[in-house]
Amino acid sequence: MSFNPKISQILESDDEIRAILAAPGTELPPLLPALAFALGDLTLLPEDLWLDPEKSLEEQGGWDADQQELCREIAFEGIKRLRSGEIRDSNFTKDDLRKIMSWACGTQLDGAYLEMLREELSPENQDLRAPDWSKEDYTVDRDFTVAIIGAGMSGILAAYRLKQSGVNCVIFEKNHAIGGTWLENTYPGCRVDVSNHVYCYSFMQKHDWPHFHSTQEVLLEYFNECVNHFGIRDDIRFSTEVSSAVWNEDSGRWVLELVGEDGEESFICHSIVSAVGQLNRPSYPEIDGRSSFKGASWHSARWNHEEKIEGKDIAVIGTGCSAIQFIPRVAEEAASTTIFQRTPNWLMPRPQYHK
Numbered sequence: 358m359s360f361n362p363k364i365s366q367i368l369e370s371d372d373e374i375r376a377i378l379a380a381p382g383t384e385l386p387p388l389l390p391a392l393a394f395a396l397g398d399l400t401l402l403p404e405d406l407w408l409d410p411e412k413s414l415e416e417q418g419g420w421d422a423d424q425q426e427l428c429r430e431i432a433f434e435g436i437k438r439l440r441s442g443e444i445r446d447s448n449f450t451k452d453d454l455r456k457i458m459s460w461a462c463g464t465q466l467d468g469a470y471l472e473m474l475r476e477e478l479s480p481e482n483q484d485l486r487a488p489d490w491s492k493e494d495y496t497v498d499r500d501f502t503v504a505i506i507g508a509g510m511s512g513i514l515a516a517y518r519l520k521q522s523g524v525n526c527v528i529f530e531k532n533h534a535i536g537g538t539w540l541e542n543t544y545p546g547c548r549v550d551v552s553n554h555v556y557c558y559s560f561m562q563k564h565d566w567p568h569f570h571s572t573q574e575v576l577l578e579y580f581n582e583c584v585n586h587f588g589i590r591d592d593i594r595f596s597t598e599v600s601s602a603v604w605n606e607d608s609g610r611w612v613l614e615l616v617g618e619d620g621e622e623s624f625i626c627h628s629i630v631s632a633v634g635q636l637n638r639p640s641y642p643e644i645d646g647r648s649s650f651k652g653a654s655w656h657s658a659r660w661n662h663e664e665k666i667e668g669k670d671i672a673v674i675g676t677g678c679s680a681i682q683f684i685p686r687v688a689e690e691a692a693s694t695t696i697f698q699r700t701p702n703w704l705m706p707r708p709q710y711h712k
């Protein structure tokens with residue numbers, strides 16, 4: 358895994374480039390805006406290939422065979438120019454970037470949306486949300502500690518931002534490890550259901566995600582690498598649950614009650630960031646007889662890996678995001694799979710979902 362790697366020199370021959378462009382796994386639509394950005398050349402984005410947002414989730418953006426071929430030709434010329442050492446024109450403007458992103462999104466973007474995309478995709482490899490202030494600018498000596506509750510993706514980021522600003526913080530995590538959602542959910546087929554390039558920190562982009570929608574193990578590894586990279590692991594107190602937080606008006610401090618492996622203790626701090634998430638306490642349905650049911654039963658967020666599925670009759674209650682991911686895997690092994698659905702939900706076909 359690598360973060361924001363330097364772009365390596367293109368050493369492939371013409372034939373090799375053509376073969377890569379023709380390979381079935383090559384995703385064509387993002388190539389042209391990427392090349393237009395790298396070279397600062399908007400002529401690489403022809404009108405004929407303007408993307409249709411309604412088809413954006415289809416394979417190759419819904420382009421027909423001729424459009425795909427046209428894209429390959431344009432991309433081939435662009436890649437050759439990059440290979441020869443050509444770089445982006447210094448006259449490249451923000452409006453040029455807006456045009457490139459408009460083409461990529463298939464709609465004319467205004468300035469505000471462009472700013473959001475710039476932050477999300479970080480095309481210049483910059484941390485655009487990094488704090489532009491430091492505690493030292495205001496006070497050097499004043500003791501100030503922030504308690505962050507939770508070491509999922511939100512708490513990790515909060516800790517990093519505070520570190521960037523020179524503010525002392527401690528993270529309390531009830532689990533033995535970081536990751537929150539991506540630590541606790543281990544059901545078969547668990548993976549992110551938005552594209553990985555947006556489901557990561559904008560300033561910690563990875564160019565070698567193994568899948569469009571990476572699996573739980575990969576995401577957990579990513580967040581662990583982030584924690585190491587940010588240098589915040591020693592600031593996390595694992596297996597420590599915050600059971601209450603009370604503001605003391607007289608001292609102007611928060612008093613946290615902690616429950617850890619060594620028992621209970623109090624912790625005093627100046628400020629709190631709640632990063633407790635909203636989906637890490639499984640919700641069990643109130644179904645008559647649930648507690649007296651004699652068969653094996655478990656919640657998807659607490660997957661029972663001991664129990665064999667093979668050859669069994671399995672009932673699944675619910676058809677939300679987790680169920681959609683594990684039902685096909687369960688159905689492959691079970692003798693029968695019966696799904697109980699209260700409310701139908703919307704789904705879009707996603708051909709690259711498992712690629």
Ligand SMILES: Cc1cc2nc3c(=O)[nH]c(=O)nc-3n(C[C@H](O)[C@H](O)[C@H](O)COP(=O)(O)OP(=O)(O)OC[C@H]3O[C@@H](n4cnc5c(N)ncnc54)[C@H](O)[C@@H]3O)c2cc1C
Nearest residue numbers: 507509510511530531537538549550551598599633634637
């Ligand atoms: C199975 C699943 C799949 C998902 N897929 C997607 C997806 O594809 N795309 C998407 O955008 N979102 C998805 N989500 C939503 C997901 O929750 C968020 O994307 C994100 O991971 C939330 O991060 P977080 O840090 O806010 O919360 P969490 O990941 O829940 O982390 C919160 C942390 O706080 C800790 N904590 C809680 N209370 C306390 C306490 N009192 N004391 C100490 N520690 C505490 C928890 O142990 C946990 O580690 C998914 C959620 C689930 C459950």
